[in-house]
Amino acid sequence: MKEILNFINGEFIGSASGKTFENRNPVDNSLIGMVSEAGAVEVDKAVAAARAALHGPWGKLSVNERVNMLDAVAGEINRRFDDFLQAEVADTGKPIHLASHVDIPRGAANFKIFADTIKNAATESFSMTTPDGRTALSYAVRVPRGVIAVVCPWNLPLLLMTWKVGPALACGNTVVVKPSEETPSTATLLGEVMNKVGVPPGVYNVVHGFGPNSAGAFLTSHQGVNGITFTGETRTGTAIMKAGAEGIRPVSLELGGKNAAFVFADCDFGVAVDTVTRSVFENCGQVCLGTERVYVERPIFERFVAALKEKAEGMKPGRPADPDTKIGPLVSQEHRQKVLSYYRKAVEEGATVVTGGGIPDMPGELSAGAWVQPTIWTGLPETAAVVREEIFGPCCHIQPFDTEEEAIRMGNDTPYGLATSIYTQDLSRASRMAQRIEVGLCWINSWFLRDLRTAFGGSKQSGIGREGGVHSLEFYTELRNVMTKF
Ligand code: NAD
Numbered sequence: 001m002k003e004i005l006n007f008i009n010g011e012f013i014g015s016a017s018g019k020t021f022e023n024r025n026p027v028d029n030s031l032i033g034m035v036s037e038a039g040a041v042e043v044d045k046a047v048a049a050a051r052a053a054l055h056g057p058w059g060k061l062s063v064n065e066r067v068n069m070l071d072a073v074a075g076e077i078n079r080r081f082d083d084f085l086q087a088e089v090a091d092t093g094k095p096i097h098l099a100s101h102v103d104i105p106r107g108a109a110n111f112k113i114f115a116d117t118i119k120n121a122a123t124e125s126f127s128m129t130t131p132d133g134r135t136a137l138s139y140a141v142r143v144p145r146g147v148i149a150v151v152c153p154w155n156l157p158l159l160l161m162t163w164k165v166g167p168a169l170a171c172g173n174t175v176v177v178k179p180s181e182e183t184p185s186t187a188t189l190l191g192e193v194m195n196k197v198g199v200p201p202g203v204y205n206v207v208h209g210f211g212p213n214s215a216g217a218f219l220t221s222h223q224g225v226n227g228i229t230f231t232g233e234t235r236t237g238t239a240i241m242k243a244g245a246e247g248i249r250p251v252s253l254e255l256g257g258k259n260a261a262f263v264f265a266d267c268d269f270g271v272a273v274d275t276v277t278r279s280v281f282e283n284c285g286q287v288c289l290g291t292e293r294v295y296v297e298r299p300i301f302e303r304f305v306a307a308l309k310e311k312a313e314g315m316k317p318g319r320p321a322d323p324d325t326k327i328g329p330l331v332s333q334e335h336r337q338k339v340l341s342y343y344r345k346a347v348e349e350g351a352t353v354v355t356g357g358g359i360p361d362m363p364g365e366l367s368a369g370a371w372v373q374p375t376i377w378t379g380l381p382e383t384a385a386v387v388r389e390e391i392f393g394p395c396c397h398i399q400p401f402d403t404e405e406e407a408i409r410m411g412n413d414t415p416y417g418l419a420t421s422i423y424t425q426d427l428s429r430a431s432r433m434a435q436r437i438e439v440g441l442c443w444i445n446s447w448f449l450r451d452l453r454t455a456f457g458g459s460k461q462s463g464i465g466r467e468g469g470v471h472s473l474e475f476y477t478e479l480r481n482v483m484t485k486f
Contacts, residue, residue, distance in 0.1 A: 002033025004184050006042050006208055007191030009049035010201025016041045021209075023184055026093040026329040027319060029368040035184045038207035038215040043176070046205040047224040050147040050174040053202030058174065067115040070170055072197035073190075074115075077108040080193065087185035088158055089320045093328040093369065094283055096320045107158035107186070110166035113452045114472065118170040121470055123479070136485045142477035144172035145250075146226030149219045151240065152187070153232045154180035154331050155286040155392075160254075161187055164229045167472035169203065176205045176225070178216050180232075182331050184208050211236060223247050229475065230254070231288075233390075234416070234461050241464075252465040252475040255458060256390045257288055257418030260411040261447075262401075262433065263304055264424035265297040271445055272423035273304065276396075277311040279421060279447040281374050284328050285394035286335075289419040289441065289448055292391060294398045295407050301400040305378060308398070309355045312374040315394075317360050329370040330393060336370040339393035343375060346386045346397075351377035356395070382410055390416070404429065412438050417460030421447045440466070 004023060005012040019037040024030065038046070053059070061069070077084060084104045089096055094103070123140035130136050148168045152161045161177060168175050179187035187206045194204045209215025220228050220243040230240045231254040244251040261279060263272045279291040296304045318325035330336045343357050356375030361367075375395040380387055387397050401407040411420065419441040422430050430444045440458045443449060450456075453469035465475055 001031075004033050004035040004188050004208065006036055006038050006046070007188060007204070007206040008042060008046045009205065010195055012188075012191065013042070015039055021181065023091065024332070025090050026331055026333075026370040028365040029333065029370070030365070032090050032185070035181070035208050037209045038218070039209075040218045043207050043215055043218040043222060046176045046207050047147055047219070047222050049202035050176050050205055051224055053174045053200055054144070054146060056200055056202065058200045058203045059172065063118060066172065067119055067170065069197060069199055070111045070115040070166070073193055073199065074108040074111040076193045076197050077104070077111070077190075080189070084158060084186055084189060087189055088183075091157065091183040091185050092154065092331055093320060095325045095328050097323065098283065098328075099320075103156055103159050107162045109452070110159070110162035111169075113469075114167040114170035117167070117453070117469055117472070121473055130485060134485060136483055138481055138483045140479050140481050142171065142473060143480050145476055145478055146173060147224060148173045148175045148476065149222070149225040149228045150175050150177040151216055151220065151228065151230045151232065152177065152179050154182035155283060155288065157183035158186040158190075160231050162190075163467060164231075165190075165204065167467070167476050168229070169199075171473060171476040173476055174203045174205075176207060176219055178207055178209065178219050181208070181210050211239070217243070220244070221246065225249060227252070227475065237463070250475065252467065253463045254288070254456075254467065255418075255461060255463045256392075256416060257290075257458060257462050258293060258388065258390050258414050258416045259289060259291050259419045259421075259439075260293040260295060260414075260437070261291040261421045262407050262411065262423065263294065263296045263300070264422075264426070264429065265299045266425050267300075267423035268425060268445065269300070269303075269307070273307045273311060275421065275423070275445070275447050276308060280308075280396045281312065281315055281327060281394045282448075284330055284372075285374075286331060286392055287448070291421065291447075292396050293387060293411075294396050295401050295410060296398055297407075298400045298402055301398075305354055305376070305398055309376055312355050312376055315374045317362065317371055319366070327374065327394065330372055331370065333370050335392070336372060339372050339391055339395070342386050342389070342391045342393065342395070343372070346377050346380070346384070349380055349384045349386065351384070351386070351397070352379040354378055354398075382413060388414065404433065408433065408436050412436075415461045416458070418458035418462035419443070
């Protein structure tokens with residue numbers, strides 16, 4: 001039986017209370033191992049270790065030495081690529097071809113990209129004349145914020161965790177990570193990597209557990225933490241912001257979405273269908289940037305619905321290692337209950353179920369997994385729950401529109417503002433739409449295409465702050481102004 005331990009001050013440790021919880025594989029509900037649940041004692045130890053490390057050898061490294069160490073972390077993740085891949089796939093059930101192209105390579109790249117960013121980040125300087133006719137020169141320096149709490153979701157566990165840990169460490173901070181209770185494995189494995197490449201003890205710590213009354217809440221309310229970076233649901237973000245308020249600790253929040261795609265009649269039809277297929281169904285719909293609302297210009301509405309239906313019905317569910325597998329299960333039985341409740345609600349609200357709506361027939365032990373059918377609805381009003389609320393499953397509602405203005409109005413009628421994608425060959429129209437759709441990320445004739453130097457984040461209730469490239473430095477450093485009179 002695998003034991004998944006906390007990683008504190010360079011050591012793998014259980015919890016003083018002896019509390020553990022199960023980690024299950026969503027493909028067949030088999031038990032992967034038991035996870036040690038950190039209590040207040042372990043969280044306290046981890047924060048103390050992180051604080052001590054700030055003032056130890058880590059804090060004395062030059063930027064170049066730190067950056068070389070992060071390059072070595074990326075190298076070691078790549079050397080142990082298969083270990084990370086197997087761990088991530090067991091925790092999430094996602095197809096191996098997806099995890100091996102997205103999750104693990106990006107997990108490693110996140111250390112390299114921020115190592116490069118910090119080496120090249122400039123700060124401002126100003127010169128002025130003083131009232132007595134002399135000169136004063138101001139320059140800014142970036143200093144680490146301190147101990148950073150990193151609270152992560154389960155949909156892209158290694159990728160989203162390193163997207164925070166990479167810049168936090170590049171900027172000279174130390175971290176305490178609280179991975180999702182659903183996906184504890186790769187964060188733990190990263191502890192081995194840190195030790196192997198010589199990252200000093202206490203720089204990277206991992207505490208396992210849940211949110212309220214568990215490791216998540218203990219960590220975010222801990223007054224030894226100087227900043228909290230969180231990716232997850234908007235409701236949890238609200239609790240985390242409240243925790244941050246105590247002690248005036250800044251928060252960086254990447255939250256939920258109810259992202260719209262707009263398909264105009266003049267689009268490249270094949271590109272639109274293929275890309276919307278990915279944005280709705282990839283990772284079994286468990287991507288924060290994924291599309292759950294599709295607005296299609298009326299002349300091509302029927303044709304588009306038929307084409308997406310055909311694609312959805314071609315998404316073969318199966319084992320992660322099977323090269324024919326197009327879609328994995330949801331992350332857990334609990335999440336499946338939530339998604340299926342929306343499948344039922346759509347019918348109750350009068351949706352036309354174009355395809356799916358239930359559980360696929362899976363053979364043998366797979367029948368115990370967290371599978372759901374890719375699902376498409378039409379015919380609902382914009383007020384319906386499945387059109388308004390984030391489901392986080394492989395499903396979408398498709399709505400026709402007649403004018404650009406109407407499409408924008410429906411698109412913006414949501415409390416969320418994470419991402420959108422627009423399909424048209426008229427780039428003037430696409431640019432107009434990009435100005436008016438209230439989101440942090442807009443794709444034109446594409447989706448999930450990322451340049452890691454660009455700003456990433458949501459507006460409205462989808463988040464606070466931007467990550468990526470130099471934008472990550474805003475949260476992971478404090479800008480100190482130094483003025484010299486001479
Ligand atoms: P979640 O909010 O349920 O949990 C995220 C993490 O927060 C977990 O580690 C959990 O244990 C912890 N947590 C829960 N309650 C807490 C509390 N009160 N205090 C401290 N920690 C707490 O989210 P999830 O279900 O793991 O992930 C799915 C959600 O994440 C979706 O809403 C999705 O849109 C969002 N997401 C957003 C982005 C983005 O970049 N904007 C990226 C990925 C996922």
